[in-house]
Structures are given as structure tokens and as C-alpha cells.
Amino acid sequence: xxxxLLLDKVHVEGIRNFDVYRREGGYQSVEKALKMQQDDIxxxxxxxxxxxxxxxxxxxxxKWSFLAKPEGLSRYLVCNADESEPGTFKDRxxxxxxxxxxxxxxxxxxxxxxxxxxxxxIRGEYDWVSDIxxxxxxxxxxxGFLGKNIxxxxxxxxxxxxxGAGAYICGEETALLExxxxxxxxxxxxxxxxxxxxxxxxxxVVNNVETIAAVxxxxxxxxxxxxxxxxxxxxxxxxxxxxGNINKPGVYEIDMTISVEEFIYSDEYCGGIPNGKRLxxxxxxxxSVPILPANLLLKTAKGETRMMNYExxxxxxxxxxxxxxxxxxxxxxxDQCVVxxxxxxxxxxxxxxxxxxxxxxxxxxxxxxxxxxIENGKGEMKDIDLLWDIQRRIEGNTICPxxxxxxWPVAAAIRHFRDEFEWxxxxxxxxxxxxxxxxxxxDPLEAVVS
Amino acid sequence: MAEEQQLFKITIDGITIEVPQGTTVLxxxxxIGKEVAPPAMCYYSKLEGSGGKCRTCLVEVAxxxxxxxxxxxxxxxxxxxxxxxxxxxxxKTSERVIDARxxxxxYLLINHPLDCPIxxxxxxxxxxxxxxxxxxxxxxxxxxxxxxxREDIGPYVQLHMTRCILCYRxxxxxxxxxxxxxxxxxxxxxxxDISTYxxxxxxxxxxxxxxxxxxxxxxxxxxxxxxxxxxxxxxMDAHRDCDKCCGKVTLWNRGDEVYRVTARKDxxxxxxxxxxxxxxxxxxxxFEKKKASDWTIEGPTKIDRHSVISANHYAExxxxxxxxxxVLFGRKPLLxxxxxxxxxxxxxxxxxxxxxxxxxxxxxxDRDEAKDIEQAEAERLLINDHKELP
Numbered sequence: 001x002x003x004x005l006l007l008d009k010v011h012v013e014g015i016r017n018f019d020v021y022r023r024e025g026g027y028q029s030v031e032k033a034l035k036m037q038q039d040d041i042x043x044x045x046x047x048x049x050x051x052x053x054x055x056x057x058x059x060x061x062x063k064w065s066f067l068a069k070p071e072g073l074s075r076y077l078v079c080n081a082d083e084s085e086p087g088t089f090k091d092r093x094x095x096x097x098x099x100x101x102x103x104x105x106x107x108x109x110x111x112x113x114x115x116x117x118x119x120x121x122i123r124g125e126y127d128w129v130s131d132i133x134x135x136x137x138x139x140x141x142x143x144g145f146l147g148k149n150i151x152x153x154x155x156x157x158x159x160x161x162x163x164g165a166g167a168y169i170c171g172e173e174t175a176l177l178e179x180x181x182x183x184x185x186x187x188x189x190x191x192x193x194x195x196x197x198x199x200x201x202x203x204x205v206v207n208n209v210e211t212i213a214a215v216x217x218x219x220x221x222x223x224x225x226x227x228x229x230x231x232x233x234x235x236x237x238x239x240x241x242x243x244g245n246i247n248k249p250g251v252y253e254i255d256m257t258i259s260v261e262e263f264i265y266s267d268e269y270c271g272g273i274p275n276g277k278r279l280x281x282x283x284x285x286x287x288s289v290p291i292l293p294a295n296l297l298l299k300t301a302k303g304e305t306r307m308m309n310y311e312x313x314x315x316x317x318x319x320x321x322x323x324x325x326x327x328x329x330x331x332x333x334x335d336q337c338v339v340x341x342x343x344x345x346x347x348x349x350x351x352x353x354x355x356x357x358x359x360x361x362x363x364x365x366x367x368x369x370x371x372x373x374i375e376n377g378k379g380e381m382k383d384i385d386l387l388w389d390i391q392r393r394i395e396g397n398t399i400c401p402x403x404x405x406x407x408w409p410v411a412a413a414i415r416h417f418r419d420e421f422e423w424x425x426x427x428x429x430x431x432x433x434x435x436x437x438x439x440x441x442x443d444p445l446e447a448v449v450s
Numbered sequence: 451m452a453e454e455q456q457l458f459k460i461t462i463d464g465i466t467i468e469v470p471q472g473t474t475v476l477x478x479x480x481x482i483g484k485e486v487a488p489p490a491m492c493y494y495s496k497l498e499g500s501g502g503k504c505r506t507c508l509v510e511v512a513x514x515x516x517x518x519x520x521x522x523x524x525x526x527x528x529x530x531x532x533x534x535x536x537x538x539x540x541x542k543t544s545e546r547v548i549d550a551r552x553x554x555x556x557y558l559l560i561n562h563p564l565d566c567p568i569x570x571x572x573x574x575x576x577x578x579x580x581x582x583x584x585x586x587x588x589x590x591x592x593x594x595x596x597x598x599x600r601e602d603i604g605p606y607v608q609l610h611m612t613r614c615i616l617c618y619r620x621x622x623x624x625x626x627x628x629x630x631x632x633x634x635x636x637x638x639x640x641x642x643d644i645s646t647y648x649x650x651x652x653x654x655x656x657x658x659x660x661x662x663x664x665x666x667x668x669x670x671x672x673x674x675x676x677x678x679x680x681x682x683x684x685x686m687d688a689h690r691d692c693d694k695c696c697g698k699v700t701l702w703n704r705g706d707e708v709y710r711v712t713a714r715k716d717x718x719x720x721x722x723x724x725x726x727x728x729x730x731x732x733x734x735x736x737f738e739k740k741k742a743s744d745w746t747i748e749g750p751t752k753i754d755r756h757s758v759i760s761a762n763h764y765a766e767x768x769x770x771x772x773x774x775x776x777v778l779f780g781r782k783p784l785l786x787x788x789x790x791x792x793x794x795x796x797x798x799x800x801x802x803x804x805x806x807x808x809x810x811x812x813x814x815x816d817r818d819e820a821k822d823i824e825q826a827e828a829e830r831l832l833i834n835d836h837k838e839l840p
Binding site: 167184189350351352353354355356357358359361362363364365366369373386389392393394396397398399 | 501502503504505506508523524525527530549550552553554556557558560561590591593615616618635637638639640641642
């Protein structure tokens with residue numbers, strides 16, 4: 001059993017209430033942090049090796065140290081709770097069940113960054129979660145952990161929740177800041193980066209919910225201790241939201257030392273594939289990252305066991321690897337059709353493209369239409385190459401990573417499952433009646449289950 | 451003397467230039483000249499904050515700067531990338547850039563109606579130019595194109611949303627030139643729509659400049675619609691005293707009639723800077739002064755802009771074969787002789803004053819030569835006969 005840092009007390013009765021949370025040892029990190037120097041906290045986070053949990057995996061301590069500190073400008077901390085990636089629901093779980101952990105992390109991080117006004121930008125659809133957070137903020141304020149002169153340290157901090165309007169693009173940090181300022185959620189052109197010019201043109205740090213929550217155990221136990229958990233540069237614990245064809249979907253906290261195989265098949269985590277089916281493919285880090293067929297998922301191209309951590313999942317680049325991403329673990333069994341699956345994703349990205357830059361605006365819609373054509377039994381062989389061409393010219397040519405996120409799943413689906421596309425084209429009638437896709441990708445490892 | 455501005459050295463497609471600090475790569479390329487300047491559909495140097503959206507100006511940065519000569523992994527939008535000292539940029543010399551640009555033109559065109567034959571913008575359309583330079587001969591898009599209903603926004607401007615490439619320039623014009631903006635982008639993604647809020651008319655003295663900045667034919671002049679083609683019109687620089695704007699315009703005439711009035715454009719299709727200020731013009735000048743007598747005409751405008759109309763220089767153009775050799779069957783063309791070298795007319799052997807009557811061609815040649823010519827003629831006919839045999 002892995003040591004849990006974030007979700008340890010989730011199931012304590014009434015943990016959503018301040019009193020219970022405080023009794024269980026909550027808000028100790030605030031008391032500890034306010035006695036420390038601000039730079040020491042940043043140093044501690046650097047030492048911990050904590051990496052951004054939102055998807056890109058950028059070292060958090062480094063990000064904090066990039067924050068510009070000009071005279072006369074206030075600095076802001078913004079928590080990115082606009083969790084809209086298909087397959088990712090870890091932040092909701094955390095905010096819903098243990099909201100004070102996030103508030104505690106926000107206070108410590110705000111103190112470290114010198115932000116007296118911090119925002120939680122929460123996804124519009126999470127309206128009840130927003131209410132839970134508001135209540136938690138109120139309770140913290142009543143108990144002197146927020147507001148003026150926190151615990152007599154002279155540090156003032158206010159936290160506000162801001163509900164988005166339900167756009168996926170507002171999870172991109174600069175679009176989030178635009179939306180926070182009350183404008184259309186269009187990504188800004190970088191540079192300048194938010195660390196120099198963010199919300200209201202002031203230096204801003206944007207962090208994921210889980211990243212900010214992870215600051216709490218780092219301060220409590222020290223960065224050294226945190227960095228010892230996990231392996232290599234993947235330190236600490238990571239929340240994985242597992243879904244798809246598994247027996248036990250849900251949010252799991254792992255310490256990044258277990259293998260993918262163990263994660264899928266062990267009873268402690270996903271509990272294997274239901275109905276005795278075999279594993280066909282998996283998206284290991286939320287819908288934007290490349291899909292991997294079973295053989296490449298469990299073993300890297302070099303034949304090593306693939307582990308659940310940043311390095312191992314991205315081993316082999318995009319040719320034979322994938323990414324840790326935001327931890328949305330989507331499992332497909334042998335009955336699932338990769339073409340239909342990728343169509344769903346293409347439709348999602350088409351719908352969510354903000355329309356600011358041309359490759360993404362036009363390309364995502366085009367890809368969806370070509371997918372519809374193949375899926376509806378009207379595909380031609382040239383369409384596969386066309387899809388490849390469209391995604392290739394979107395990737396890397398857009399303002400924000402949404403273009404890349406739209407292109408990668410399509411690229412990976414064609415790269416690894418090309419014959420399934422061809423099967424759809426060669427068996428037009430059959431693919432309309434029975435859209436199973438090809439089962440031969442399924443993994444021979446079924447023995448583990450039975 | 452103010453502090454001397456630092457000059458940065460930048461190499462674009464092998465041509466080095468020194469530019470002031472803070473210049474963007476695109477503007478540095480424009481300083482070098484047309485050959486290396488990347489195309490720009492959304493960037494407009496006179497509108498603050500524009501650019502970065504269309505992605506046609508993407509370039510490859512082969513070396514970031516002298517201090518940090520690493521190449522940038524992604525292609526960057528040259529209109530929003532600031533020059534660093536010692537930067538090496540590849541534009542037309544980079545295959546990646548050309549490939550990406552071809553792709554972007556394809557994306558821009560998949561939902562464009564391509565109704566150039568009836569579009570008022572044809573001939574001065576940036577998308578048309580871009581399509582000629584980078585487009586495919588046919589389209590790979592086989593689905594229904596996105597269409598919108600035409601909309602009259604205000605008394606002077608008509609919006610063809612179907613043609614729009616969402617460059618946002620007109621939004622910036624309304625933000626930065628007029629006192630309040632009443633139009634903008636509605637909706638999201640590829641169904642975005644430029645429109646006014648609840649069909650409100652755009653009624654502002656400077657709204658006509660939206661037509662000038664529109665790179666395609668999405669915003670057109672209602673007073674000029676379908677009146678003429680731009681290439682039939684003769685542009686003339688003219689001015690009048692205007693209390694609202696600078697009054698310096700280009701008139702587009704055919705004969706004595708003024709068909710339309712626009713602001714003066716620079717080689718990049720942008721409104722010129724005159725006396726340090728951008729020469730935007732007001733709606734009175736643009737739409738209401740359509741008589742030559744309203745204006746003081748300065749003279750013909752020098753058009754110095756690459757356009758489809760002036761182009762006609764296609765790459766890899768196939769020249770038709772010269773038919774002369776074929777029809778002559780290898781004979782030396784008699785007609786193409788230099789008459790001065792061959793004829794004795796200029797250096798006659800005889801004294802022309804001594805011959806009776808006027809001189810004729812036979813005066814200059816002796817009998818033998820005349821025979822030779824006759825024989826050659828006979829031979830030629832004989833060869834022709836021979837060739838015509840089956």
C-alpha cells in the first residue's frame with residue numbers, strides 16, 4: 001500500500017468541515033510556513049522535485065522562481081481548477097472531498113509567492129464544488145487562516161473562486177487569465193509569459209489544483225522527504241483518475257513506482273478488465289496524449305516494463321511512448337473501436353477550439369468530418385493519409401497547446417492502429433453494423449485476469 | 451543627444467540587416483525587402499495587439515541569438531517574435547516553413563467560398579495572393595463549406611462572413627480608432643461569427659477603415675459594390691481639407707468618374723503613415739465625396755505591391771516552343787538577313803546619277819547573282835514539295 005499524502009484523510013467523517021480537518025492535523029503547514037522565509041519555501045519546493053500536475057510536468061519550484069518581482073506591482077497566484085480534459089477528474093475528487101487541503105496549499109503558496117489576492121478559477125460545470133470551496137474559504141477566514149494578518153504574522157491573503165463558463169480552452173493558462181479578467185477566453189501569444197505579465201498585467205503563477213495541494217505535505221515533511229518518494233525525477237505521489245473498461249474506476253493516489261500492468265490488474269487499483277476481456281489500448285494521461293496499444297503500454301520498445309511515472313510513460317517519444325499528462329487513465333478493452341474512439345476526441349477538440357488561429361480552427365473541424373466519413377462507411381484509403389497530413393500541419397503551428405492536443409491522439413491512432421482504419425474502409429457495410437474494431441491488438445496478458 | 455539605440459543584427463534567408471531593439475522579425479524582413487518578407491494576413495503594424503493568429507508568417511529560427519545559439523524547436527510567428535542579437539531566421543529557405551505555410555493556406559481556403567470572380571476584393575486580396583503563392587491547384591476538402599447570410603452592418607459596410615478568415619483586424623480597428631466598438635466575434639471555433647450585437651448598425655465616423663484593413667472580401671464598401679473591378683480603375687493620390695481626418699486618400703477612377711475612395715496603402719497593403727501618423731480616413735471622405743471636383747488631385751499613385759493582377763510570373767512556367775525552326779526546315783531565313791550587310795544598295799558599285807530612270811533592285815545585282823537567287827528559290831520549292839509527300 002502506497003503512502004498517501006493527499007487522499008489520506010479523504011474518508012474521515014466530516015473532513016469537509018474545518019473543525020474535523022483541523023483536528024486531523026490540517027493547517028499545520030500554514031503555521032509552519034508563516035514562520036519561514038518566503039524564499040525558503042520556494043527552495044523547499046524546488047528541493048522536493050515537485051512537477052506540475054496539470055499535464056506539462058514542468059518543475060513547480062523552478063516556475064515559482066521565475067516569477068518576476070518588480071517594484072510596485074502585486075503578484076498573483078491562480079489555481080487552475082478548470083479541469084475539462086476528457087478522462088481527468090482527479091481535481092474534482094480532491095476539491096469535493098477535502099477542500100481544505102487546497103485552501104491550505106493556496107495559503108502557503110500565496111505566502112511563498114507574496115500574493116495577497118489569489119484566485120481559484122474553477123470550471124463552470126463544477127458549480128457545487130465551487131460552493132464547497134466557498135464554504136471552506138469562509139471557514140478558514142473565520143478561524144483566522146485567511147484575511148488580514150493571518151495568525152499574527154502580518155501576512156494578508158484573500159482567496160476568491162471564479163467560475164468559468166464551461167470552455168475547455170480556459171484550462172490553458174493564458175486563456176484562463178483572459179477569462180479571469182472578464183474577456184473572451186482566448187490564449188495569449190507567449191512571450192510574455194504569465195510569470196512576467198499575467199493577470200491584470202501583473203506577474204502571475206498558474207498552478208494546478210493537485211500541485212498546490214502537494215505543497216502541503218512538502219512543507220509539513222520537508223522537501224527532502226517528499227523527493228524520496230517516487231523514482232528519479234518523478235517525485236512524490238500522483239493522483240490518477242482511472243476510467244474506461246476497468247473493474248474499479250476512480251481516483252487513485254500512486255507513488256509512481258508501480259508498473260502500468262500492476263496499476264491495471266491489481267485489486268488495489270483498477271482491478272483488471274471486466275467480463276474477462278483483454279486489454280487493447282490505453283490513453284495513460286488524459287485525452288490529449290497519444291494512445292498506446294497494449295503491447296507498447298505494458299513494455300517499452302526496449303522491452304523494459306513500463307512504469308507509472310513521467311519518464312517511463314514518455315519513453316520512446318511519441319513513436320512508441322506517450323505522456324503522463326494530467327493523469328486521466330482511459331482503458332479500452334478488445335471490443336472497443338479505436339476509430340470511433342478517436343472520432344469522439346476529434347469532435348471534442350473541434351467543439352472546443354477557440355477559433356483564434358487558423359490551423360486549429362479549420363483543421364480540427366476538417367479532421368472530425370473525415371473521421372465521420374470513415375466511421376459512416378464512406379471512407380477511402382486516401383482519407384487516412386489526409387488525416388495524417390492535417391494533424392501534421394496543425395501540430396506545433398498553433399498559439400496554444402490545444403492544437404497539439406487535437407493532433408496527437410489522431411497521430412497516435414493512425415500510427416498504431418492503421419489497419420483498423422483500413423478495415424473500416426475495406427469493410428464499409430460491416431463497420432456500420434458492428435463497430436468493434438480489430439481485436440488482434442489485444443494483449444496476450446489476459447492470463448493475469450483469469 | 452539621447453541614448454543611442456542599440457542595433458541588433460539579424461540574418462533572414464542569408465541576408466543580414468541591423469535593426470533597432472524591439473523590432474519584430476517580420477518588420478526586419480520587410481526592411482530587407484519583398485523577397486524575404488513573410489506573408490501576413492492578420493498582422494497590421496498600425497494596429498496594436500494584432501498578429502499571431504493566422505500563422506502564415508511562421509518562420510524557422512535556426513539560431514536564437516549570439517548568446518544562446520540554440521534553434522527554436524517550433525516555428526514561430528514572425529509578427530510577434532522580437533529580434534534578438536545574432537538571430538538567424540529561415541523563411542523561404544526552410545522546407546518546414548514552406549510546408550507549414552502551404553498547410554495554413556489550405557486550412558484558410560477550405561471554408562472560403564473562392565468566389566473571386568464576383569468578389570470586390572479580387573485583385574487586391576491578400577488571400578488570393580497567398581493562394582497563388584502557396585495553394586494547391588485543387589482542394590482536398592470534400593465537405594460542405596461553412597456559410598453565413600450576408601449582412602449589412604450600417605449604411606456603408608456589408609459583411610460577407612463566409613469570406614472571413616477571422617483575422618480580428620476589424621475588431622482592433624473598432625477598438626482603437628472608433629470611440630466604441632459595437633461589433634465583435636460571436637461564438638467560438640470554426641463557427642465564430644463577426645457580427646454586431648443584436649443587429650446594431652455600425653455608425654461611426656471611422657468605421658470605413660474596417661474595409662481597408664480586411665485582408666479578404668469579408669467587409670466590402672456598399673457604395674462600390676459590383677461597380678467595377680479594381681484592375682480597371684486608375685488610382686490617383688488626392689487630398690481635401692477635412693476636419694475629421696487627414697484628408698489624404700487614393701481615388702480610384704475610371705475615366706472621369708470616381709468609383710471609390712480608399713486610404714493610401716503601403717507596399718504591404720497597410721494604410722500609410724503620413725507625417726508620422728497613420729493616415730486613416732473618415733467616412734465622409736470615403737463614402738460621400740465621390741466627385742473629382744471634391745478633391746485636389748496630386749497625380750497617379752505608384753502601386754508597389756505584389757498582387758495577382760500584376761504578377762503573371764508563375765514559377766516553373768512552361769514556355770511554348772519557338773516554331774520558327776520547325777517551319778524553316780533548317781533553311782537559313784532570308785527575311786532575317788541584315789539588309790545593310792547583304793545588299794549593295796548602300797555601297798553601290800555604280801554611279802546612281804548615271805543610270806537612266808529610277809533605280810530598281812535589278813540595278814544593283816549582276817546577272818550571275820540573279821541566276822543564283824532564282825535557283826535557290828526553285829530548290830526551296832522542290833524541298834517543300836518533297837516534304838509534303840506522304
